[in-house]
Amino acid sequence: MTLLVLEGVRRRFGGIVAADGIDLTLAAGERRCLIGPNGAGKSTVFKLIMGLLRPDAGSIRFDDHEITREEPFRRVQRGLSMKYQTTRIFPSLTVSQNMSIALSRGKEASDLAAWGLDRFGLASLGTRRAGELSYGQQHWLEMCMALGNRPRVVLMDEPTAGMTPEESRRTAAFVRELAGRGIAAIVIEHDMGFVRDLEAPTTVLHQGRVFREGSMAEIEADPEVQRIYLGEVDA
Amino acid sequence: MRGRRFCAGARRARRRADEWPGSCRQPGHRAGAGPASVFERLGLDGPLTVFGGRFYWSLFALALAAALLFPLYGSVFAALNFTNFLINVPLALGLALLWGYCGVLSFGQVAFFGIAGYAYGVMAINWGMGSATLLAAFGALGLTAVVAAAFGYFLFYGRVSGWIIPVLTLVLTLVLETFLGQTAGMEWKIGEAPLGGFNGMTNIPSLTVGTVSFDGFSLPLFYLVVILVAGILVGLRMLANSHFGHVIMAIQEDSERTELLGYDIRRYQLLVFTIAGVLAGMSGVLYATWGNFIQPSSVGLLAATFPVLWVAVGGRRSLTSVLIGTLALSALSDALAVYSGELAFVVMGALLLFGMMAAPDGIVITVLRVATKLVSGRRK
Numbered sequence: 001m002t003l004l005v006l007e008g009v010r011r012r013f014g015g016i017v018a019a020d021g022i023d024l025t026l027a028a029g030e031r032r033c034l035i036g037p038n039g040a041g042k043s044t045v046f047k048l049i050m051g052l053l054r055p056d057a058g059s060i061r062f063d064d065h066e067i068t069r070e071e072p073f074r075r076v077q078r079g080l081s082m083k084y085q086t087t088r089i090f091p092s093l094t095v096s097q098n099m100s101i102a103l104s105r106g107k108e109a110s111d112l113a114a115w116g117l118d119r120f121g122l123a124s125l126g127t128r129r130a131g132e133l134s135y136g137q138q139h140w141l142e143m144c145m146a147l148g149n150r151p152r153v154v155l156m157d158e159p160t161a162g163m164t165p166e167e168s169r170r171t172a173a174f175v176r177e178l179a180g181r182g183i184a185a186i187v188i189e190h191d192m193g194f195v196r197d198l199e200a201p202t203t204v205l206h207q208g209r210v211f212r213e214g215s216m217a218e219i220e221a222d223p224e225v226q227r228i229y230l231g232e233v234d235a
Numbered sequence: 236m237r238g239r240r241f242c243a244g245a246r247r248a249r250r251r252a253d254e255w256p257g258s259c260r261q262p263g264h265r266a267g268a269g270p271a272s273v274f275e276r277l278g279l280d281g282p283l284t285v286f287g288g289r290f291y292w293s294l295f296a297l298a299l300a301a302a303l304l305f306p307l308y309g310s311v312f313a314a315l316n317f318t319n320f321l322i323n324v325p326l327a328l329g330l331a332l333l334w335g336y337c338g339v340l341s342f343g344q345v346a347f348f349g350i351a352g353y354a355y356g357v358m359a360i361n362w363g364m365g366s367a368t369l370l371a372a373f374g375a376l377g378l379t380a381v382v383a384a385a386f387g388y389f390l391f392y393g394r395v396s397g398w399i400i401p402v403l404t405l406v407l408t409l410v411l412e413t414f415l416g417q418t419a420g421m422e423w424k425i426g427e428a429p430l431g432g433f434n435g436m437t438n439i440p441s442l443t444v445g446t447v448s449f450d451g452f453s454l455p456l457f458y459l460v461v462i463l464v465a466g467i468l469v470g471l472r473m474l475a476n477s478h479f480g481h482v483i484m485a486i487q488e489d490s491e492r493t494e495l496l497g498y499d500i501r502r503y504q505l506l507v508f509t510i511a512g513v514l515a516g517m518s519g520v521l522y523a524t525w526g527n528f529i530q531p532s533s534v535g536l537l538a539a540t541f542p543v544l545w546v547a548v549g550g551r552r553s554l555t556s557v558l559i560g561t562l563a564l565s566a567l568s569d570a571l572a573v574y575s576g577e578l579a580f581v582v583m584g585a586l587l588l589f590g591m592m593a594a595p596d597g598i599v600i601t602v603l604r605v606a607t608k609l610v611s612g613r614r615k
Contacts, residue, residue, distance in 0.1 A: 050495060076497035088492040090485050094282065100478060101485050102496050129282075149497045 001028045003184060004080075004153055009048055009058035011208075018044040020208035021058065026153060031175060031185045033195045033216070036205035037229055042188045043085065045205070046155045050082050051075050063152070081151035085158045085188075087138040091131025095122060095141060098130050102148030112181070116144035119174055136167040143174065153184045160194050172197035192220070204228075279469065281476030283336070283484055285553040285600065286607070295465075302461045306454055314457045320565035321460045322521045325467055327545045327561040328554055329514030332471055335551030336480065337507045338487030343404030344515045344542050346411050349534035351379040351516030352523040353415070353430070356439040359523075360428035364440045372442055372520050376513055383512025384505065391501040391508070396490075408534045415531035435530025442524040451525040460521060464558070467514065471554050483507055515542075537580065541568075544583050548590050550597025560599040 004026040011019040018041045026032060034042050047053040049060060051072035060068045067075055090098050095117075103113055117123040120140035125133065130141060139159060146154050156175070160168040172194055178185050189195050195202060195216055202219045204212040206228050212219055219225055272288065274280040280287030306314045326348055334340045358371035386407060390400060419432025430436055441450035449456040474480050485493040486500050494500050523529045532538060541564075549560020564586070568579035586598070594601035 052491065052495075071494075071499070072491075073494045073497050073499045076495055082495055084492070088489055090488050090492075092282065092488065093481060093484070097282070097481050101481050101493070145496065 002026070003028050003063055004049070005059075005061040006045070006049070007059050007061075009045070009055045009060060011044055011048060011053055011055050017208045019048060019055070022205075022208070022210060024203065024210070026184050026186060028152065029179050029182045029184055031179050031187070031198060031200040033198055033200050033202040034186055034188045034205060035190070035192075035195060035202060035219075036211070039207075040205040041208040042205050043157055044208075046082060046157055046186075046188065049075075049155060050080060076149050076151075079149070079152035080155070081146040081149055081153070082155040083139075083142050083146045083157065083159060085161060087135070087142050089130045089138055089142050089145065091129065093130055094126065095128050095130055095133070096126035098141060098145060099126075099148065102145035112147045112150060113144050116140075116147050116174070119177075120144065120170070136163045139163065139167075140171070143171075147183075151183060153186070154178065156185060156187045158188055158190065160189065160191055165193075168194050169197065192216075275476075278473040278476045280472075281480075283475045283480055284472045285550075286555050286603065290610075291555075299461070299465050303458065306457070311454065314454060315451060316569070318451070318457045318460050318525060320562050320569070321457075321464050322518050322525060323542075323545065323565050324464045324518075324558055324561050325514040325521075326518035326542055327549070327557050328467055328471055329511035330542050330546045331549070331551050331554055331557040332474070332514075333507055333511040334546060335553075335557075336475060336487060337483045337504060338490075339504060339508065340401045340543070341404040341508070341511065342401040342539055342543060343406070343408035344511065345534045345538045346404070346408035347379050347383055347512040347515035348519035348522070348538075349408070349411055349415070349529065349531075350382055351375045351519035352529035352533065353436060353519075354378045355520045355523045356436045356529055357425045357428040359440045359442075360436075360438070361426040365443050366445065368440050368442045368524070369444055372524075375520050376516050379516030379519070380509055380513050383516075384509045387505045387508035387512070391504045394501075405536075405539060408539050409536065412531045412535045415534065431530075433531055435528055435533075437528045439523045439527045439529065441527060442520070449524055450527070456521075456525060463517070463521075467517075468554055468558060475554070479503075540580075541583070544587050548586055548598050550600025553597070553600045553603075556597055556600035556603060559603075560597065563599070 002025050004024070006022055006024040009019050009022045010017070020041075022041070022045060024045070034045065036042055044053065048055050051067070051070055051074075055068060058068075059066060062075065062078055062080060065078065067078065090101065093101070099113055099117070103110055114123065120137070120143075122133075122137060122141060122144065125137075130138065133141060139162075143156070143159065146156075159175070160171050163171065168191060175185055175187060175198055187195075187198060187200070189198075200216075202214065202216050203210055204219060204225055211228065212222055212225055214222075272280065274287055274289075274292060279292070305317070326344055330341065330344050333344075352375075354375035355371050358374045359368045362368075362371055386404075389395075390403065395403065415430060415435075416433050418430035419434070421429065423430045423432070428436065441448050441456075443449065447455050449459055475484075482493065482498060483503055485496075486498075486503055490500050519529070519533075522533070545561040545564050546557050548564060549558070550556035564583065568583060571579040571582055590598045
């Protein structure tokens with residue numbers, strides 16, 4: 001069942017076209033990686049999906065509802081969720097208070113978030129101020145907060161930025177398990193080891209367009225993709 | 236409220252982890268993260284209300300008792316003068332909630348003070364003396380709530396943010412002052428109540444319940460204001476420590492993130508703005524009943540500056556500090572005004588500048604924190 005559909009989504013910032021007619025679909029429980037060089041438009045796509053930016057053209061549908069012009073909080077209430085690239089927790093509140101703010105959909109959401117907290121060893125840190133957690137733990141806390149509305153699609157923007165290899169491995173396992181719980185995920189990542197760990201179909205963005213789609217093995221073998229990462233192709 | 240259903244989930248998680256109580260460590264808050272105290276369980280203390288614990292509440296009870304018994308050991312004149320200072324506190328606490336907790340600086344809270352004061356005057360004069368004044372007081376607060384909600388709706392649902400809000404709220408109060416200042420003619424009469432132009436509205440009946448008159452010449456108003464201020468402080472502390480309080484603090488820290496957790500932040504901001512407006516209105520009604528008059532200068536530029544000073548010098552993230560700061564600065568400006576009205580403004584401005592450079596969190600809160608550390612150090 002297709003949950004999220006982007007059709008011809010376009011967004012321009014002055015003379016720069018950050019998203020140039022992007023088409024993307026995501027099915028329930030599917031996981032997908034979004035890669036591309038800096039400035040390819042990956043984070044812009046996330047902001048367009050969440051409603052933080054309005055597209056100049058094109059449409060976004062979620063669960064058969066047109067959401068192109070909807071406010072961000074309505075999209076979250078429909079089941080979209082996002083984890084930022086930098087940690088965006090509330091440092092002056094405790095872990096439990098951060099979770100209390102994030103949780104909104106009753107028992108299922110509580111159980112899902114509790115699973116996430118257990119998974120990352122945060123369940124015993126409820127009274128700790130979030131700002132006192134390690135960098136990796138803050139990322140994990142934010143991932144658990146992103147589960148608080150019992151989402152059907154989670155967007156993760158570079159979830160392993162600044163993490164140790166062991167923390168990245170645990171994060172990859174967590175994202176794989178989300179699919180098992182019926183939660184689809186789109187992950188933006190530069191760490192190719194992490195992308196391989198996810199074992200997910202991969203979409204390459206370049207200059208605001210979908211450049212290639214396929215398995216990670218196919219993408220890595222593609223000489224055009226290798227060249228855009230090295231900056232030799234003006235596709 | 237959204238998120239409340241999490242309580243059941245949180246309780247389950249608590250049972251699983253045994254370390255999931257809702258307390259935390261915060262500078263100025265009680266040290267240690269043991270089981271929640273009775274004050275925390277009641278919502279009186281928490282990480283978002285600086286200062287708390289048995290020592291704080293003992294001092295609170297002592298201060299309340301000392302205030303209520305003041306007429307027995309102090310002069311009645313001093314009590315009545317103190318009433319004038321206390322009347323400013325609801326306005327200041329409302330601004331502390333709005334600015335310190337929700338991150339929205341309103342430079343025009345006195346507009347709601349003035350609207351409520353004038354509305355009370357108009358209603359009380361028209362509806363007559365006696366218990367009808369109680370109806371006038373509630374009517375004035377209701378009208379203030381409607382105006383604050385309407386103005387806030389355009390601010391927040393128009394996605395106005397940052398420094399535009401202080402400018403717009405200041406414009407609101409200056410426009411109101413200009414309008415009220417030109418209402419001198421007899422054509423500016425609402426029923427039997429003349430608005431009075433620059434001289435303001437006079438002969439406003441004091442609030443009266445049964446045979447008790449809450450005027451500025453006798454003690455009932457003093458007792459009423461002391462109890463109201465104590466109640467508002469306790470109520471706002473409970474609000475700050477509730478789920479609602481956590482959400483508004485989250486909005487202040489990161490409004491976009493909070494919206495992406497599914498909250499319509501505009502609704503929360505509007506609600507806090509309206510609460511702050513009603514609290515400012517409460518001060519306006521009390522002022523009108525205390526002095527039996529209200530004038531356009533009470534919504535002017537200088538009047539608009541004072542609440543910002545009280546809250547900034549007190550410490551906008553601490554309700555207790557704002558209360559102390561408001562009383563101290565009101566008393567100071569009153570004392571200085573004996574020598575020169577302008578001197579009071581110069582000293583207040585100097586205090587603000589000093590506070591911004593030496594104690595950006597607020598002078599009162601910084602002093603209280605140092606005192607708390609000294610006391611706890613001596614105990615150890």
